[in-house]
Amino acid sequence: MAAQWTPMRWPSAWKDPAAVNLLKGTAIDCLVLGAGDDLAEVRSRARDAGLHVVDAATPPAGISVIKGVWPGVKGGRAARTEAGPTGVPWVDSNGWTIQLARRQHPEVQVWVDAAPAADAVVTADSYLIAIADSAAYGGRWIVSLDAPLAAAMAAHKPEADKPWNRIKQAAAFFAAHQAWSEYAPFAVVGVVSDFTGANEFFSQEMLNLLARAGQHYRILPKKEPFSTEGLRALLYADAEPLTPALQKQILEFVEAGGMLITDQWPALSQGAVPAPVDTFSVYAMGKGKIAVSKDPPSDPYVWANDSVVLISHRYDLVRFWNGGATGSYYTLSPDRKQAVVHALFYSYRGPDQASVRVAGHYRTARAATVESPQLAGVQVKVEKDAVEIHLPRISQYVALELDV
Amino acid sequence: MQCHNQTRRDWLLKTSAAAGAWLAGPSLSRAAAPTSPVAVARCRTYDQAELLPVMQKMFDQLGGLGKLVKGKTVAIKINLTGSPTYRVGHLPLEDTHYTHPQVIAAAAHLMGKAGARRIRILESPWSTAGPVEEYILRANWEPRDILGAAPNVEFENTNYLGQGKKYARMTVPFGGYIFPAFDLNHSYQDCDVFVSIAKMKEHATAGITLSMKNCFGITPCTIYGTGAGIDEPSETPKGGRTTVHAGDRQPSKSAPAEKDPTTPRQDTYRVPRTVVDLNGARPVHLAIVEGIKTMTGGEGPWINEELLGVAPGVIFAGLNAVTTDAVGMSIMGFDPMADHGTPPFERCDSTLKLAEEAGLGTRDLKRIEVIGESITQVRFDFAALRKKRRASPPPPFGIRG
Numbered sequence: 001m002a003a004q005w006t007p008m009r010w011p012s013a014w015k016d017p018a019a020v021n022l023l024k025g026t027a028i029d030c031l032v033l034g035a036g037d038d039l040a041e042v043r044s045r046a047r048d049a050g051l052h053v054v055d056a057a058t059p060p061a062g063i064s065v066i067k068g069v070w071p072g073v074k075g076g077r078a079a080r081t082e083a084g085p086t087g088v089p090w091v092d093s094n095g096w097t098i099q100l101a102r103r104q105h106p107e108v109q110v111w112v113d114a115a116p117a118a119d120a121v122v123t124a125d126s127y128l129i130a131i132a133d134s135a136a137y138g139g140r141w142i143v144s145l146d147a148p149l150a151a152a153m154a155a156h157k158p159e160a161d162k163p164w165n166r167i168k169q170a171a172a173f174f175a176a177h178q179a180w181s182e183y184a185p186f187a188v189v190g191v192v193s194d195f196t197g198a199n200e201f202f203s204q205e206m207l208n209l210l211a212r213a214g215q216h217y218r219i220l221p222k223k224e225p226f227s228t229e230g231l232r233a234l235l236y237a238d239a240e241p242l243t244p245a246l247q248k249q250i251l252e253f254v255e256a257g258g259m260l261i262t263d264q265w266p267a268l269s270q271g272a273v274p275a276p277v278d279t280f281s282v283y284a285m286g287k288g289k290i291a292v293s294k295d296p297p298s299d300p301y302v303w304a305n306d307s308v309v310l311i312s313h314r315y316d317l318v319r320f321w322n323g324g325a326t327g328s329y330y331t332l333s334p335d336r337k338q339a340v341v342h343a344l345f346y347s348y349r350g351p352d353q354a355s356v357r358v359a360g361h362y363r364t365a366r367a368a369t370v371e372s373p374q375l376a377g378v379q380v381k382v383e384k385d386a387v388e389i390h391l392p393r394i395s396q397y398v399a400l401e402l403d404v
Numbered sequence: 405m406q407c408h409n410q411t412r413r414d415w416l417l418k419t420s421a422a423a424g425a426w427l428a429g430p431s432l433s434r435a436a437a438p439t440s441p442v443a444v445a446r447c448r449t450y451d452q453a454e455l456l457p458v459m460q461k462m463f464d465q466l467g468g469l470g471k472l473v474k475g476k477t478v479a480i481k482i483n484l485t486g487s488p489t490y491r492v493g494h495l496p497l498e499d500t501h502y503t504h505p506q507v508i509a510a511a512a513h514l515m516g517k518a519g520a521r522r523i524r525i526l527e528s529p530w531s532t533a534g535p536v537e538e539y540i541l542r543a544n545w546e547p548r549d550i551l552g553a554a555p556n557v558e559f560e561n562t563n564y565l566g567q568g569k570k571y572a573r574m575t576v577p578f579g580g581y582i583f584p585a586f587d588l589n590h591s592y593q594d595c596d597v598f599v600s601i602a603k604m605k606e607h608a609t610a611g612i613t614l615s616m617k618n619c620f621g622i623t624p625c626t627i628y629g630t631g632a633g634i635d636e637p638s639e640t641p642k643g644g645r646t647t648v649h650a651g652d653r654q655p656s657k658s659a660p661a662e663k664d665p666t667t668p669r670q671d672t673y674r675v676p677r678t679v680v681d682l683n684g685a686r687p688v689h690l691a692i693v694e695g696i697k698t699m700t701g702g703e704g705p706w707i708n709e710e711l712l713g714v715a716p717g718v719i720f721a722g723l724n725a726v727t728t729d730a731v732g733m734s735i736m737g738f739d740p741m742a743d744h745g746t747p748p749f750e751r752c753d754s755t756l757k758l759a760e761e762a763g764l765g766t767r768d769l770k771r772i773e774v775i776g777e778s779i780t781q782v783r784f785d786f787a788a789l790r791k792k793r794r795a796s797p798p799p800p801f802g803i804r805g
Contacts, residue, residue, distance in 0.1 A: 276535045309534050313541035321491040322705070353493045357544065379494070390494040 255286025516554020726765025
């Protein structure tokens with residue numbers, strides 16, 4: 001279920017209940033509070049102001065609060081970035097956790113609880129990333145002010161204006177585009193798993209790392225019937241062998257032209273074809289292929305990156321140039337007339353001259369940022385099977401609206 | 405055309421004799437360094453209707469492709485420097501710093517037509533052991549445009565062991581400035597003809613990058629890169645070639661070490677010399693440099709200069725990489741006889757001078773036959789743009805990839 005409210009955690013530094021007035025006229029419509037009597041007046045004022053009031057420890061039915069990460073390029077106060085194995089800056093994002101929670105519990109709204117990291121450099125734009133990183137995927141970040149900002153706001157200091165305005169702007173943008181949360185995601189690969197128990201780490205890390213590799217995936221809980229429509233590949237790395245029913249469904253998918261990426265498939269000795277990566281053997285089957293890992297799955301980073309090559313970058317849904325550390329979520333409206341690509345730039349500042357290629361057949365494209373609902377200076381190049389959008393200098397989030 | 409009172413046949417006979425002479429010793433005089441003609445052509449677009457006849461004519465002017473490639477395995481080193489996620493502004497990579505796929509396809513097509521048995525497109529893509537096809541898809545290219553240009557065209561990633569069983573040890577015949585020999589991907593040995601197809605650009609470290617500097621990328625990063633193994637090559641390449649640039653460490657011990665680890669550790673000293681060593685170890689039989697569209701300000705989008713996409717509309721080729729690059733420098737408005745301290749070698753040594761002194765070829769335009777368009781007809785003045793650009797402070801550096 002798409003998030004309906006925009007929650008904010010009441011900062012402990014705010015002692016004066018009159019601070020509730022700071023939320024007047026903003027899209028923040030829900031206060032997350034502790035249960036203590038000391039906050040009774042805050043609770044009362046908030047209700048009088050028309051805000052929903054939620055107990056932090058016991059969120060109401062219909063809301064699932066997940067423990068998240070402070071999103072962005074991982075780094076310390078000296079802005080030292082941590083690099084992954086290939087030197088690409090490491091990005092923390094809540095996108096995959098929100099998608100998993102929404103898939104497993106479609107009836108609930110997903111909120112992300114992730115206070116600014118203690119060692120994080122928190123700027124106005126950090127809040128934009130935090131809000132956009134959840135809202136793009138249909139969740140909501142519980143607005144959680146870092147202590148210096150909360151104190152500055154309580155003291156009405158001018159240095160609080162910029163970050164607070166950024167928070168208000170971003171919250172308003174996503175509240176105004178709530179319908180986007182109901183759009184269905186496009187995907188190239190389906191990750192089949194129960195996502196629990198012994199399979200929890202590997203399968204969930206696959207979701208995280210596929211996103212880092214720029215791959216768009218669909219979460220397919222194996223105990224439920226699922227659709228493979230539109231997918232080019234399925235990935236199965238659970239410890240348990242496939243059930244006969246699941247094996248039958250996957251076999252049909254492969255024989256119709258899809259690819260299965262796995263470490264287990266019975267009796268494959270013929271039909272070997274050249275593999276584009278050393279870690280997998282690839283076999284032709286029907287119109288499709290099965291890629292079997294030479295070793296048991298141990299490193300989800302290798303699996304995620306190799307799977308992208310096994311499937312091929314030919315089928316990339318979104319490509320970035322000059323984007324830095326990027327993420328994207330590509331969705332289609334229920335009436336299938338409009339697509340929206342949420343593009344996230346996790347670096348400390350947005351890109352100067354990014355280009356984004358979106359696969360699909362579109363007539364026109366527009367770009368919206370939280371600062372500008374109709375971004376000027378955008379160039380759109382419609383190609384045969386894609387549209388390429390050239391962006392001017394922007395902040396860390398842009399929504400690309402594409403007309404089918 | 406700087407050759408008078410002699411037939412083209414006379415010229416070629418003289419040049420081929422000189423080409424053999426460099427094997428005799430490491431320090432031939434300038435007058436003795438071999439020469440070879442360079443064909444220069446105007447070409448305004450990458451449209452195959454214009455490009456194919458232009459390239460065909462250039463190859464004919466050099467004596468015909470058939471003589472070079474018929475029945476042979478041809479290895480073509482292209483230039484895909486940097487990550488495919490970097491662009492100069494919004495411009496496609498092939499219009500600024502990557503060898504254009506249409507030039508690669510046209511070369512492969514003409515070689516196929518001339519009877520090449522097998523055409524292998526080689527590059528060491530940035531920090532990956534993945535297929536070159538996958539790499540260029542990320543640049544928005546279609547690999548089939550190149551693979552389908554002729555029969556038996558294939559790619560190989562040479563940044564690691566690749567499809568070979570072991571690395572090929574290739575010795576520098578004149579002894580080498582920095583390295584006496586290199587361990588390279590097998591593709592550079594398992595070929596009859598070696599072709600360098602480069603982009604005409606300036607270069608932050610080496611001043612210019614043309615057909616010789618393009619060969620810097622034949623070194624596998626598993627041995628010469630940031631993440632190279634200490635004793636043995638690493639399995640996959642990681643990062644760039646800091647080992648060669650900065651000399652902060654030696655290649656994997658399985659490969660030949662530097663001749664003298666006490667030599668300067670500056671990249672402006674090391675890179676030009678290593679380029680010459682590589683060109684000695686793996687001589688270029690056909691050098692093609694395209695400047696139909698390119699960039700000014702450096703070799704790629706990561707350079708902190710004012711970077712501009714430009715369209716010089718020129719392509720040139722020769723059978724000797726040094727003479728070809730000498731003509732290229734002149735087309736760019738630079739003096740190929742320039743030494744350290746003079747543009748474009750303000751900070752670095754001249755690769756051309758070092759190559760000439762090693763006996764690889766002459767850089768003296770008076771000794772190089774230019775066929776087709778004259779240099780002045782196609783000149784695109786990088787030198788003037790460089791002077792103007794350097795009179796202003798560099799632009800603020802944003803996030804480029």
